[in-house]
Amino acid sequence: MKAMVIYAFGGPEVLILQDVPEHPPRNHEVLVRVHATSVNALDCSGRRGQRAVPLPAILGCDVSGVIETIGAEVEDFTPGDEVFYVPEIDSGSGSYAEYHVARAGIVAHKPADLSHVEAAGIPLAAGTAWEGLIRRAALQPGETLLVHGSGPVALFATQIASAAGAQVFMTAASGTTAPRKGAGTARVINRATEDFVRVIRNESTDGAVDVVFDASGDTALERSICVLKRFGRMVSTTKPLGAVPEESVLRNITHHFVHAEPERARLDMLRVLLQRKQLLPVIDSVYPICEAAAAHRLVETATPWGKVILRVVGND
Numbered sequence: 419m420k421a422m423v424i425y426a427f428g429g430p431e432v433l434i435l436q437d438v439p440e441h442p443p444r445n446h447e448v449l450v451r452v453h454a455t456s457v458n459a460l461d462c463s464g465r466r467g468q469r470a471v472p473l474p475a476i477l478g479c480d481v482s483g484v485i486e487t488i489g490a491e492v493e494d495f496t497p498g499d500e501v502f503y504v505p506e507i508d509s510g511s512g513s514y515a516e517y518h519v520a521r522a523g524i525v526a527h528k529p530a531d532l533s534h535v536e537a538a539g540i541p542l543a544a545g546t547a548w549e550g551l552i553r554r555a556a557l558q559p560g561e562t563l564l565v566h567g568s569g570p571v572a573l574f575a576t577q578i579a580s581a582a583g584a585q586v587f588m589t590a591a592s593g594t595t596a597p598r599k600g601a602g603t604a605r606v607i608n609r610a611t612e613d614f615v616r617v618i619r620n621e622s623t624d625g626a627v628d629v630v631f632d633a634s635g636d637t638a639l640e641r642s643i644c645v646l647k648r649f650g651r652m653v654s655t656t657k658p659l660g661a662v663p664e665e666s667v668l669r670n671i672t673h674h675f676v677h678a679e680p681e682r683a684r685l686d687m688l689r690v691l692l693q694r695k696q697l698l699p700v701i702d703s704v705y706p707i708c709e710a711a712a713a714h715r716l717v718e719t720a721t722p723w724g725k726v727i728l729r730v731v732g733n734d
Contacts, residue, residue: 421515422710425474427467430711430718433514438476442487443519448495449487450520453534453731455513456480457713458542459569464508465714471508478513479504481520482528482537483730492522500528504541504680514710516730526685529692536699539725543570544688544697546678547578547631550653552687554674555629559583562622564614564645565604567633570725571655573700575631576604581696585623589614589637618645626650632658639663646671700724 419440424432443449455478464471471477482502485495495501503525505513512518528537551557563579565572568590579586586604605621607614619625628650630642635656642652643666652666653674662673678684691697702722705713707730717726 419516420707421476422478422707423474423476424465427465427473430465430714432465433477433711433714435708435710438515440517441519443489443492445489445491446522447489447519448485448492448501448522448525450481450483450501450518450525451486451731452481452483452513452516452518453729454482454538455707455728455730456538456542457710457717457726457728459717460507460542461512461514462714462718469508472510475510476512476515478515478728479507479542480538481505481513481518481541482534483518485525486517489522494522495525500530500534501525502528502537502541503682503685504545504678506680514707514728521680524680524682526682526689529689532692532699534731535704535727535729536701538727539570539699539701540688540692540697541685542678543725544574544578545681545684546571546655546676547575547633548684548688549678550631550655550674550676551575551578551629552582554676555631555651555653557582557584557629561585561628562624562626563587563629563631564618564627564642565589565631565633566637566642568721568723569633570700570722572631572633573724574697575633577697578691579631580604581691581694584629587614587618587622587627589634615641615645629653632656639666643669643671702726704729 421438422433461477485499562585565588580603588604589607626647630652632654648669702724704727707728
């Protein structure tokens with residue numbers, strides 16, 4: 419099969435398209451024909467050698483495709499089923515390939531009304547947002563949320579929070595001129611022209627928020643904490659900027675650091691929101707798999723408004 423392989427860490431140029439052996443599924447696994455995958459920040463950091471990825475490696479943390487073969491112990495799927503999922507992260511056997519073998523327990527049925535290109539942008543980014551907001555922060559209807567960031571995880575966080583009945587504010591990166599598409603009902607704060615602290619104090623229901631979801635890593639903790647209520651919750655998907663201030667402890671603010679592991683149950687819950695149109699895929703651009711290097715450059719040097727997708731098969 420064809421796959422994008424890296425033999426050394428470095429820039430996007432280390433991604434090489436070549437033939438690699440296919441591996442049949444074991445008893446508890448499925449073999450998936452990958453129709454589309456996506457480029458995540460995790461892929462870029464793995465390519466640069468900032469993550470413990472074994473070489474040579476195939477990167478990729480999202481799959482949308484069709485099951486070709488199932489192992490002897492698999493009962494939940496049959497060949498021909500359309501599926502989507504997050505592969506085992508940092509295994510070196512990712513989704514930038516024509517075929518992928520996965521444990522059946524992490525694979526979920528793809529929403530029927532989504533194309534593979536649309537579905538490929540969902541699992542990791544939306545799963546991370548769900549994990550942070552619903553499981554860790556336990557966001558409730560009527561609460562107020564501030565989201566930092568304008569990347570895919572932040573966009574999904576605003577949609578999930580809106581579906582949960584929260585009032586949502588979102589800070590877009592300075593200089594971002596992208597449309598509101600994908601931001602749900604969030605009040606988008608342009609950090610180039612607006613101070614999010616002032617906006618929260620003037621426009622939120624209580625002049626503060628119950629939860630801060632930081633998917634950017636470029637906002638000082640002190641500024642986020644100053645708009646959090648007592649007993650508020652802060653969720654971060656990246657290393658926060660600065661040390662946790664003493665005020666956070668004195669006001670009983672809890673901090674959660676989120677990394678979403680592969681899981682079917684989370685995808686099943688997301689599928690419900692997708693089927694209800696409460697969660698919408700937001701796609702910035704689509705590249706053929708052979709142009710993965712260009713897609714990596716876009717993710718690293720620009721601010722895509724939505725997912726950057728790699729198409730592996732046809733026009734799905």
